[in-house]
Amino acid sequence: xxxxxxxxxxxxxxxxxxxxxxxxxxxxxxxxxxxxxxxxxxxxxxxxxxxxxxxxxxxxxxxxxxxxxxxxxxxxxxxxxxxxxxxxxxxxxxxxxxxxxxxxxxxxxxxxxxxxxxxxxxxxxxxxxxxxxxxxxxxxxxxxxxxxxxxxxxxxxxxxxxxxxxxxxxxxxxxxxxxxxxxxxxxxxxxxxxxxxxxxxxxxxxxxxxxxxxxxxxxxxxxxxxxxxxxxxxxxxxxxxxxxxxxxxxxxxxxxxxxxxxxxxxxxxxxxxxxxx
Ligand SMILES: Nc1ncnc2c1ncn2[C@@H]1O[C@H](COP(=O)(O)OP(=O)(O)O)[C@@H](O)[C@H]1O
Ligand SMILES: [Mg+2]
Numbered sequence: 109x110x111x112x113x114x115x116x117x118x119x120x121x122x123x124x125x126x127x128x129x130x131x132x133x134x135x136x137x138x139x140x141x142x143x144x145x146x147x148x149x150x151x152x153x154x155x156x157x158x159x160x161x162x163x164x165x166x167x168x169x170x171x172x173x174x175x176x177x178x179x180x181x182x183x184x185x186x187x188x189x190x191x192x193x194x195x196x197x198x199x200x201x202x203x204x205x206x207x208x209x210x211x212x213x214x215x216x217x218x219x220x221x222x223x224x225x226x227x228x229x230x231x232x233x234x235x236x237x238x239x240x241x242x243x244x245x246x247x248x249x250x251x252x253x254x255x256x257x258x259x260x261x262x263x264x265x266x267x268x269x270x271x272x273x274x275x276x277x278x279x280x281x282x283x284x285x286x287x288x289x290x291x292x293x294x295x296x297x298x299x300x301x302x303x304x305x306x307x308x309x310x311x312x313x314x315x316x317x318x319x320x321x322x323x324x325x326x327x328x329x330x331x332x333x334x335x336x337x338x339x340x341x342x343x344x345x346x347x348x349x350x351x352x353x354x355x356x357x358x359x360x361x362x363x364x365x366x367x368x369x370x371x372x373x374x375x376x377x378x379x380x381x382x383x384x385x
Contacts, residue, residue, distance in 0.1 A: 109229055110372060111237045113256035114297070115280075118272040119243030121264045122299040124150045125333060127240045128341055129358060131155075132351075133365045135191040135344070138235035138377045141228065142188075143181075144172060144197030145221075145252050146242040150337060152197040155188045157340025158347070173198035176207055181224040182231050190345045191379060193234075204248040217247065221255040222289060233378040245279070254283050254291075258372065261296040263314075265307035270314060294371050297364060299327040325363040332357055 114123045114130070128151055131142045144151045156164060166186050172195050175184040181195060188194045208217040221239075228234060241252045253259070259280055263269045277293065284291055296318055300307050315322055332354070344351040355362075369375055 109225070109234055109237060109257075110375065111225060111239065111255055111257040112260060112294075112368075113239045113241065113253065113258070114260050114262045115241055115253065115256075115276060116262050116269065116272055117243060117245050117249070117276050118263070118269045121262050121269045122327065123243070123262050124154070124240050125336060126262060126297065126299070126327070126361070126364075127151060127238050128154045128336065129333075129361045130365060130368075131192055131236075131238045132189065132341060132344065133355075133358065133362055134236050134238075135189060136355075137379065138375070139191050139233060139379055140236045140238065141185065141193045141195065141232070141234045142238050142240065143195040143224075144240050145201060145248070146197055146240050147199045147202045148242065149197035149199070151240040152194065154336050154341045155192075155194050156186075156196070158343045159188065167196045171196040171198040173200040173203075175224065176201070176204065176220075179211075179223070181227050185232075189343055197240075201248065204251070208247075218251045218254045218283070219287065219289075220251050225255060235375060235378055245275075250279070250283065253280060254287050254289070257289075257291050258294045259291065260294050260368065262299070263296065264299050264301040265310045265314075266301055267310065270310055293321070294368065295323045296321050297323050297325070297327065299329070301329055303328075323364055323367050325360055325367055327360050327364065330357065 114126045116123060131140050134140050142155060170184045170186050175181045175195060184195050185193050186196060213220060239252055239256060241249050261273055261276060263273055280293060298311060342350040342354050
């Protein structure tokens with residue numbers, strides 16, 4: 109089970125949008141679980157906006173805050189699409205440190221979510237778990253980062269987002285040194301917000317500095333992608349036609365997905381054989 113984190117402490121650099129899109133694109137061939145660990149819950153919004161109201165009601169009782177309190181992730185999973193499940197976000201996830209103190213988990217609270225992964229490994233057959241983090245350096249996010257098996261550092265081509273990369277990658281290294289679990293920095297993914305000179309110069313500087321760590325695919329800003337935050341991501345199960353149209357528009361995201369799969373090596377699907385029936 110690969111646990112992917114599109115991460116950066118900076119906000120607004122497409123972490124959530126890329127996590128939502130990548131979850132859906134991976135779910136075309138694999139079984140995927142999206143865990144929303146951001147109190148702003150934009151990922152949950154995008155993935156559930158097109159759900160029926162009756163299905164949406166589950167979100168008040170099943171979510172990440174309940175999972176933390178109950179120490180049980182399995183009871184807090186909601187199906188949102190074919191091959192794609194969600195642990196919905198909750199604003200109270202910000203009380204993570206307090207809950208850890210109440211539970212008397214002091215020393216290794218940063219490994220708390222690893223326990224969830226162990227539950228999932230035994231009880232479910234997900235090929236991918238995608239974590240969505242909030243934009244800040246916090247005890248919660250260190251725990252989120254320590255849960256990932258593969259890190260995809262996510263940035264725009266803007267100065268403030270790029271400058272945060274080194275701080276973020278140093279913290280990944282510190283976690284790798286301290287944690288008993290292995291993880292790998294898979295690469296750096298760039299979304300260009302500025303296609304003009306400043307953005308291009310920044311991309312060149314990143315290529316010089318990080319060379320092979322950068323994914324070849326550079327994502328672009330598209331109005332249709334921005335609309336996902338307002339109208340939700342098209343549901344493949346309920347509206348296959350709309351999904352198919354968007355799937356063409358998401359050509360670059362598919363290229364990135366393929367690069368990620370290539371860097372991961374041969375990921376066999378637990379769904380193999382039943383996706384094209
Ligand atoms: N490729 C893209 N094209 C257009 N808008 C995008 C794209 N990626 C992200 N956005 C928009 O940029 C804003 C920040 O994206 P988001 O994924 O929420 O960032 P983060 O999770 O890093 O804070 C959102 O309004 C989102 O709709
Ligand atoms: Mg986000």
